[in-house]
Amino acid sequence: MSKPPVxxxxxxxxxxAPKLIDLTDNVLFGDVWERSGLSKRDRSLITCAALVALGRTEQQRGHFARAITNGVKKDELIELITHLAFYSGWPTAMSAANVAKEVLEEGDKK
Incomplete structure (x- = not known):
């Protein structure tokens, strides 16, 4: 038997928080992510870097997966995390690496 969708x-x-979600859907992902000034791949790299640097592990899961969908390669994501270890700190990089490992392993299972 299959599991119900999560x-x-x-x-x-x-x-x-309906207004927060409305802004997320319509402004952040409906406008900001659709602007032509940067590719979605570049936006994903920038967003992932910010989330790693700030230690926002809860948000990393979704954005790491989105980055892969937007054309960021697994090795590039790992390199981004490794590079940021020297700028945002070892703990933020180690936490991000654990999240990335989980996300990438889940993606490999699909």
């Missing part, structure tokens, strides 16, 4: 993080918050 609601996305946004769907889990939709009834609790």
């Amino acid at each position: 609601p996305s993080p946004r769907d889990r918050l939709r009834s609790f």
